[in-house]
Amino acid sequence: MTFDDVSKVFVTGDGTRVQALDGLNLAVSRGEMVAIVGQTGCGKSTAFNLLLGLFAASSGTVSVQGMDPHGDFEALKGRIAVVFQDGRLLPWRNAQDNVALGLEYQGVSKSDRAAIARDWLARLGLEGREKAYPYELSGGMRQRVGIARCFALNPDIILCDESFSALDELTAERLRGEFLRLVKDEGKTGVFITHSIEEALTVGDRVAVFRAPGHVAAEFERPETLSEADLSRMRKSVRDVMATHPSP
Template sequence: MAYIEVRNVSKDFKRRNAEGKDSTIHVLDDISFEVEKGEFVCLLGFSGCGKSTLLNMLAGFEKPTKGTVSIDGEEVKKPSAKYITIFQHYGLLPWRNVKKNIELGLENKNISREEREQAAQKYLELVGLKGLEQQFPSQLSGGQQQRVAIARGLAVNPEILFMDEPFGALDPITRNKLQGDLLTIVKEQKKTVIFVTHDIEEAVYLADRVFVMQANPGKIQKIYEVKIQRPRDRNSNGFSMYRAAVYNKLFSIKEANIEYMI
């Protein structure tokens, strides 16, 4: 039995259209896949392909209309601190300083204040923000804020990180740096990562496997196993080959859809 199992998952949303009639949008269609413990998987697709919806169901924020999601043999019914989601806009509490933000998930655990502070300090240093304990989120750059969110997630020692376009709002240089640091951290801490992105290079750089998704309705079109040694060189031939292959797949999907719609 695989660690994460997604079985025949479909998701419909009810929307009210312009004429005021309820209509059903078929967002995800009969998706099945498995992920092994310690894997780094990227869900790659255009906006509207349902990749974030899929992630939300894995994380327990939403329920599938059909099918089941199970992790470690248990069906996912609600969110759990065993699986932490990292959001694109960080979700830091602006009224708490960096240290207090990292301690958030530890506050309802039965541990002493000293232990909590030690844990916060440890993960703050792990993400490279030592010295910024007392700063407030608004005083930090976007990259630093996402580092705080990652530290907050790691502090509760989750088994899985669900990441919803976490670097999508960052400039390219910061994004590259964070991608490298994220890989180092999750490999060292042996986390399983499901990472949603629409950036092909990001997916090829990070993932053990890239799931290329198509839209209307959302499906997994193809799974690429990226067999490039780490640390990966973005300018190597192997890297370019994967990037080209994923690119062609992604855009031929789009062209096919356009033809279909005409």
């Protein structure tokens, strides 16, 4: 996955031009988890939406597995899955049917998708809750269903935008740990967007610090083993880069 000198300009209803990304360069290797951290408005979600192919870049090249996510939208379908902040479950479908949703779109048979959905729900600790509706589940459980749905699709790439920020700290910590283990066990490539320096340092094999207008101001590789001293040094470095030009 690469962003090569990517810019994105939005033109609002009154003709105002908003430069959301300006010369964004970022490469994510296969099997790597890159955390993107930056202040509000610095272009994180815009970069994310470009990876999803929701719109085209104004200039530069976005490439996912050698393809243009906007132009080759159909070819990339099913290769990328997203874990949203709130799980984004359909309220009228039970947990199992929510997990099976993407598989339904992929044309997987009813019995296969039920088996895959049940398996992933069990792996996320939700055995016995397959028939529960979202309103019957806690926020943490709903997020587990959202993660199960993502893995059930068996994508190559997993994108997360503030996936755990709506949960209490302890639940988020536990679920984040489980999620990261699954990402590594399954050999997925990931991009994880967060406002939190702490979360970025926990999640990312590499941390890319965004600064407005949308570019990478610095990248930090996380060493294999991270001592408390390394961590506090990295924390300070990331904070210093983020704070150099405060976002609006």
